[in-house]
Amino acid sequence: MQNNTNKMKFLVPLISVFLGLLIGGIIMLISGYPPIEAYAALFEGIFGESYYRGETIRQMSPLILSGLAVAFAFRTGLFNIGVEGQLLVGWLAAVYVGIFVDAPAIIHIPLAVLAAGVAGALWGSVPGILKARFKVHEVITTIMMNYIALYSTNEIIRNFMLAPGERTENVKESASLASPFLQELTDNSTLHFGIIIAIVAAVIMWFLLWRTTLGYELRAVGFNQHASQYAGINVSKNIVLSMAISGAFAGIAGSMEGLGTYQYMTINAGFTGVGFDGIAVALLGANSAIGVILGAALFGGLKIGALNMQAMAGVPTELVGIVIALIIFFVACSYLVHWLMNRVNRGGKI
Amino acid sequence: MSFMDILALIIPAAIVSAAPLIFTALGGVFSERSGVVNIGLEGLMLFGAFTGAVTIYYGEQFGLAGAAPWVSFVVAMIVGALFASIHAVASISLKADQVVSGVAINFLAVGLAIFLTKKIFNAGQTPVISERISKSDIPFLSDIPVIGKLFFSNAYLTSYLAVFVALIVWYVLYKTPFGLRLRSVGEHPMAADTMGINVKKMRYVGVLLSGALAGLGGAVYVASISGNFTHSTITGQGFMALAAMIFGKWHPLGALGAALFFGLAQAISISGAQIPGLQDIPKVFLLIAPYVLTILALAGLVGRADAPKALGTPYEKGKR
Numbered sequence: 001m002q003n004n005t006n007k008m009k010f011l012v013p014l015i016s017v018f019l020g021l022l023i024g025g026i027i028m029l030i031s032g033y034p035p036i037e038a039y040a041a042l043f044e045g046i047f048g049e050s051y052y053r054g055e056t057i058r059q060m061s062p063l064i065l066s067g068l069a070v071a072f073a074f075r076t077g078l079f080n081i082g083v084e085g086q087l088l089v090g091w092l093a094a095v096y097v098g099i100f101v102d103a104p105a106i107i108h109i110p111l112a113v114l115a116a117g118v119a120g121a122l123w124g125s126v127p128g129i130l131k132a133r134f135k136v137h138e139v140i141t142t143i144m145m146n147y148i149a150l151y152s153t154n155e156i157i158r159n160f161m162l163a164p165g166e167r168t169e170n171v172k173e174s175a176s177l178a179s180p181f182l183q184e185l186t187d188n189s190t191l192h193f194g195i196i197i198a199i200v201a202a203v204i205m206w207f208l209l210w211r212t213t214l215g216y217e218l219r220a221v222g223f224n225q226h227a228s229q230y231a232g233i234n235v236s237k238n239i240v241l242s243m244a245i246s247g248a249f250a251g252i253a254g255s256m257e258g259l260g261t262y263q264y265m266t267i268n269a270g271f272t273g274v275g276f277d278g279i280a281v282a283l284l285g286a287n288s289a290i291g292v293i294l295g296a297a298l299f300g301g302l303k304i305g306a307l308n309m310q311a312m313a314g315v316p317t318e319l320v321g322i323v324i325a326l327i328i329f330f331v332a333c334s335y336l337v338h339w340l341m342n343r344v345n346r347g348g349k350i
Numbered sequence: 351m352s353f354m355d356i357l358a359l360i361i362p363a364a365i366v367s368a369a370p371l372i373f374t375a376l377g378g379v380f381s382e383r384s385g386v387v388n389i390g391l392e393g394l395m396l397f398g399a400f401t402g403a404v405t406i407y408y409g410e411q412f413g414l415a416g417a418a419p420w421v422s423f424v425v426a427m428i429v430g431a432l433f434a435s436i437h438a439v440a441s442i443s444l445k446a447d448q449v450v451s452g453v454a455i456n457f458l459a460v461g462l463a464i465f466l467t468k469k470i471f472n473a474g475q476t477p478v479i480s481e482r483i484s485k486s487d488i489p490f491l492s493d494i495p496v497i498g499k500l501f502f503s504n505a506y507l508t509s510y511l512a513v514f515v516a517l518i519v520w521y522v523l524y525k526t527p528f529g530l531r532l533r534s535v536g537e538h539p540m541a542a543d544t545m546g547i548n549v550k551k552m553r554y555v556g557v558l559l560s561g562a563l564a565g566l567g568g569a570v571y572v573a574s575i576s577g578n579f580t581h582s583t584i585t586g587q588g589f590m591a592l593a594a595m596i597f598g599k600w601h602p603l604g605a606l607g608a609a610l611f612f613g614l615a616q617a618i619s620i621s622g623a624q625i626p627g628l629q630d631i632p633k634v635f636l637l638i639a640p641y642v643l644t645i646l647a648l649a650g651l652v653g654r655a656d657a658p659k660a661l662g663t664p665y666e667k668g669k670r
Contacts (some may be wrong), residue, residue: 139389140648324461325455
């Protein structure tokens with residue numbers, strides 16, 4: 001039985017990815033695009049040149065962090081759809097520290113990343129407190145907090161940090177994660193040091209969850225709130241903490257954009273999408289640290305490869321969005337996969 | 351600027367921006383009252399907007415003229431229901447996490463709509479339509495002093511349709527056996543099942559109706575407000591409709607009131623600069639007002655909002 005569930009843990013994501021790509025291919029076929037050529041261009045666009053590899057890794061760093069944010073909250077039985085908003089406030093906080101603080105890089109970068117984490121944690125703890133204190137479902141509040149974050153950060157940029165071009169100034173060099181060395185290594189991609197922060201964060205998440213008392217309590221609350229309460233665990237405290245830590249990961253994901261990829265923050269007309277992609281990453285990665293990294297690699301790769309797919313095979317990049325949606329859908333319907341597997345295991349007898 | 355002028359500026363604008371929200375929020379009421387969470391309203395509305403824009407465009411080509419928008423509403427409702435059936439199959443039959451499935455619906459809708467737009471029109475947006483729902487005065491009613499000018503002149507027919515549909519939904523949910531059954535499977539599916547109500551069937555109906563109404567909401571948005579479909583046509587209106595449904599306490603008339611109120615907030619945020627007294631209020635407060643109010647409502651600070659009891663839990667026969 002144990003062996004079987006372990007096997008399912010790998011099989012469900014794999015089958016989902018396969019089905020997602022398959023249906024994506026069928027959609028291409030129906031709408032008159034060449035699927036094989038398109039997928040070839042897609043994979044070429046991920047692995048073909050060192051530039052593409054650099055871009056994929058760059059794309060991975062915020063995805064890992066937003067995936068960790070969603071996964072961490074999931075472990076406590078909470079669904080954090082608010083990663084997008086927490087990411088925006090984190091982005092703003094990182095850029096603010098990056099612009100207005102003077103310090104040597106060794107202090108400035110950690111300070112800016114920390115500011116992003118704190119901002120995200122504060123933003124994330126609001127739905128946590130509402131859930132713990134008023135029993136308000138976190139899904140709704142986090143969605144609402146996303147919009148509040150979007151409009152508020154835009155207003156703050158507009159009023160206090162505006163530079164020509166609907167954006168802020170660039171962060172100071174001492175706060176930048178950009179790395180000429182990594183860029184050179186990858187044929188002038190936009191790869192920056194953020195990926196190191198992202199992987200360290202993944203290790204921290206694993207350690208927190210599996211090697212500390214706090215993590216034990218958080219997971220216990222996720223399994224069964226009532227049993228945890230009975231065992232003397234403070235459920236309310238854990239809910240707030242979980243949302244705060246989740247928010248901190250999301251906020252740091254924002255600093256990847258602010259200190260790494262863009263070096264500034266724009267007035268956003270809409271959401272970045274990174275936070276929502278985090279849901280897909282966490283689901284596919286079965287809420288484990290290593291799974292999140294793998295999930296982020298897949299989705300980051302698909303997003304970067306889509307550009308080449310559009311250039312070479314003429315298929316709109318949105319196809320990748322469709323494929324990602326299908327993958328989430330199939331992971332969510334793992335009941336179907338389980339059901340199919342049971343049928344197969346019984347030797348095809350129905 | 352007199353007080354009446356201010357009202358005449360804001361109220362018609364509020365009613366206009368509220369209409370798509372009302373339809374979509376009513377859709378949410380159907381789904382959630384039957385016990386199925388529908389975060390996918392945003393995606394369903396978006397796909398309705400896409401369908402509406404395409405149907406009206408081709409309707410014009412085929413010479414439907416003024417009837418094109420109305421035809422598009424019907425088509426958008428059908429397509430919306432079909433799209434929602436994915437959510438229904440996942441969350442009712444396959445017992446998927448309803449929130450996750452809704453998220454997938456949102457992703458799928460945005461990807462598919464823009465993919466198809468690019469495929470059909472070779473551009474990032476659909477052509478701008480010429481046959482919009484036009485503003486008109488309601489005969490007789492618009493002649494009523496004060497109220498007539500505010501509520502019944504220079505407004506879109508779809509806005510009144512939205513109010514009318516809200517009344518119908520209220521009647522259906524609270525005054526018919528069907529409505530009682532739909533609500534009962536959302537509150538206590540096992541009790542309903544014991545009484546011989548087909549829980550799965552009722553939930554399917556709830557979700558499909560939510561897709562139809564959200565699709566209609568999207569098409570109305572295109573026909574009355576935006577005039578075409580782009581990637582930025584529907585950005586958050588579906589979530590705002592979700593907020594309206596919750597703020598309205600899962601009640602059709604509550605949702606109607608909340609949607610009108612959110613519409614008012616939007617109208618003020620757009621035309622607030624022309625209004626003395628409101629000029630000084632930063633626009634951001636009006637933009638975030640619907641969301642802040644919804645959170646406060648949920649926290650019980652603006653009247654307690656309680657969700658249907660069985661919301662979000664798949665029903666399994668025989669499970670205690």
